[in-house]
Amino acid sequence: MNGDGVIEENVAQQETHDTQNTHTPQAIYHDSSQYRHWRFSAEELHEKRAAANGKAVAVTRAGWDEEKELNPESSLSTSITPPSVQEEDDLIVYYLSQIRPICNLFQFPENVEATAMTYMKRVYLANSVVDLHPKRVMLTSLFLATKTVNTPISAADFAKYVGKGKISAESILDIEFLISQNLRFEFATHPAHRAAWGIYLDMQTMASRQSQQVLDGVYAEVRQLIRVSRLTYAELIYSPSQIALGCFSMVNKGLLDEYVGWKKTEFGAEEPNANAVEGVVNLINIHKSRGGLKKEAVQDIDKRLKLWQDPSKVEGTAMYKKKQEQAEQEDYEKRAKRQLEVERSNYDGESVFGEALPALKRSRTNEGVEEEQEQEQEQNGSQQVKQEI
Incomplete structure (x- = not known):
């Protein structure tokens, strides 16, 4: 990748031109x-790809170490050589080359092909093929491109013709939001x-x-x-x-x-x-x-990639079971929290006017007291009359 500093030079030229003639329309x-x-320099691109590769390799190694602690009899071997940055790029390029035949199959316009390839390259600026396999990213990027350039097709039909029954619509839609996040939801190209x-x-x-x-x-x-x-x-x-x-x-x-x-x-x-x-x-x-990448070379890289996986993503490993248990515990805590919120909401609804007040004793007015006193006096007087008689 050549052209170091080209971007900075172009930007500087554009800014100088705009300063000299503010009336010139902006492209x-x-x-x-x-x-x-x-837009990046060649060095920046290499640094991004190397950083993504290094992070993925480090996470996998740490996962293997933890797997050994949980299960000393684990068959995972750290002697496997992880894919290099160049091998990752080769694998990405191979799957990029598979986009055109698929577009020809569906007779998509060239803009769909170009957009899908752009999406795929942008995704791998911050991700490694260890984290996201290029085949999945390629298919989902292509499906997403059909929508963003207004050539829509249903996920079911897309999966049916591309995978010949071996790929589900769910597998394509599963990472669509993740890819959109990596694209910063900037779909125009x-x-x-x-x-x-x-x-x-x-x-x-x-x-x-x-x-x-x-x-x-x-x-x-x-x-x-x-x-x-x-x-x-x-x-x-x-x-x-x-x-x-x-x-x-x-x-x-x-x-x-x-x-x-x-x-x-x-x-x-x-x-x-x-x-x-x-x-x-x-x-x-x-x-x-380079004459293109041979399929045998791709298969070798892909084979090592399948072996070089984070054990927490491999079914049957102790790390996978631990991750599942943690997920179940988190799900239980979330459901318990939601249930508590529902109960509190119901209680607040029932007691919107506060708790029931206790019965209050009837108060007596001054007039009532005077009436009682007069009645007592009359009763006393009548008793005295009876005694005199």
């Missing part, structure tokens, strides 16, 4: 979440093939334009190169237009130079960043020189 891309949150389409249309309006047949042939090759670029981290380093320019440069540099000169003369466009264009070309050439 839509520069207001996007992709521009603000999903700016794929390079749309930038290439714009350049192709522009070239048809040049005064000294090539024949339509030549332009069509160039554009067809450019599209193929852009598909190759999706199997690299190019879109996480360079802008869509830089990737498109790099692909045109690889197909017909003379035509691209003519196009750039025409844009500068007629529209006052700036010179493209030569380092960025060259960086895109290098990434594509490096990927092409």
